[in-house]
Amino acid sequence: xxQKTGFQVDETALIRAAQEGDQDAFGQLVRAYDQSVxxxxxxxLRSPEDAQDVYQEAFLRVFRNLKxxxxxxxxxxxxxxxxxxxxxxxxxxxxVRKEGSxxxxxxxxxxxxxxxxxxxxxxxxxxxxxxxxxxxxRVKQALSGLTSRERMxxxxxxxxxxxxRNIGEILGTSEEAAKNCxxxxxxxxxxxxxxxx
Numbered sequence: 690x691x692q693k694t695g696f697q698v699d700e701t702a703l704i705r706a707a708q709e710g711d712q713d714a715f716g717q718l719v720r721a722y723d724q725s726v727x728x729x730x731x732x733x734l735r736s737p738e739d740a741q742d743v744y745q746e747a748f749l750r751v752f753r754n755l756k757x758x759x760x761x762x763x764x765x766x767x768x769x770x771x772x773x774x775x776x777x778x779x780x781x782x783x784x785v786r787k788e789g790s791x792x793x794x795x796x797x798x799x800x801x802x803x804x805x806x807x808x809x810x811x812x813x814x815x816x817x818x819x820x821x822x823x824x825x826x827r828v829k830q831a832l833s834g835l836t837s838r839e840r841m842x843x844x845x846x847x848x849x850x851x852x853x854r855n856i857g858e859i860l861g862t863s864e865e866a867a868k869n870c871x872x873x874x875x876x877x878x879x880x881x882x883x884x885x886x
Contacts, residue, residue, distance in 0.1 A: 704764055708756050715755070719748055722765070725849075726772055732848045733776040733841065735829070743775045750775075762858055769851075770859045773841055780837045831881035839874035846871055 700721070706714035726747055730740035750771050758767060832840055838860070845851045845859065857867040 700764060704758065708758070715752065722768055726768065729769065729772055729849055730776060732844050734779055739779055743772060743779060746775055747772045766855055766858045770861070773859055777837050777841065827882055831878045834881055835874050835877055839870055839877070842867055842870040843874040843878065
């Protein structure tokens, strides 16, 4: 990713070339970040279709607005800001429509698509598999109890491994505000998970 010094120099050159219209340079930027963008969108939205839509829209916005990128922050921060804003918009739309993010209508009623994702590491141990499934369900419920901003900060910190300073930059707020939001989210998660923590 963009934290390495050597890549930072190459990334700056790629950005400048892409700003001048070099399609290959833009393609290299997309390839450098495509998996992390898709993973972030999937972690936040819990829907492959919605994550794919955000992924495409994010890189479309980067393409349209790359000429205005002024290196005031890292490209990584700028890109994640675009992705998190798109995810927040999607979460707000869901709230208005009151739709379940990973629920689809099956023959026997609503089915959660996330339950169809196999757990490779627990297949040999039925008890572990059962506990992992229960924990996954409890974490999903706990995450749904957070506000959009709390969930965003929690996911960026714990699933993406970002520092609070970077999270503040991405969300357009201070490091202290991100820290307070993370504290509230963590407290809610602890309460919701109860005996699992």
